[in-house]
Amino acid sequence: MIAYITFGVDDIECAERFYSAFLPALGYRQEKYHGDLSYSLPQQPGQLQALPELYIKSPFDGGPASAGNGTMVAFEARSQKQVRDLHAAALAAGGFDEGQPGFRVSYGPNFYVGYLRDPQGNKIALFSSDPNEPGRDGQQGL
Secondary structure (H helix, E strand, O other): OOOEEEEEOOOHHHHHHHHHOOOHHHOOEEEEEOOEEEEEOOOOOOOOOOOOEEEEEOOOOOOOOOOOOOOEEEEEOOOHHHHHHHHHHHHHOOOEEEEEEEEOOOOOOOOEEEEEEOOOOOEEEEEEOOOOOEOOOOOEOO
16 A cells, blocks of 8 residues: 655745645645645544655755656546646646646546646646546447
8 A cells, every 4th residue: 555655846835836736626635844745635534544645845865856757646536527627727836738638548448637747847647537427439438
């Protein structure tokens, strides 16, 4: 089980604008700790903490942050419309388009995804695979 994911950034304020443009709509709460950011899902009564958490912070070694080549974090949205809306919000908050929302031939017929880069260059996917929505062939899934 993945407990947390950390992205190193050089500009916390810029990163906060970007991640706060879409993570709260997916249920994440933001907290600040010693100048760094954490985003977590709410804990349900009687359950362990919802995982994974996302930490946005300056690199521990004091060096410049860099994006991992081939590294990506994907967040599941509730619908194709939410993917489009959150992709647009993240772009407006300083992100960069890495692939407009839509279906991809190499994925399943109901996998609807949009790709972004945060202001530091970290790659983010926002996706929905709801079988009750039309798939890439125009038909509903299961």
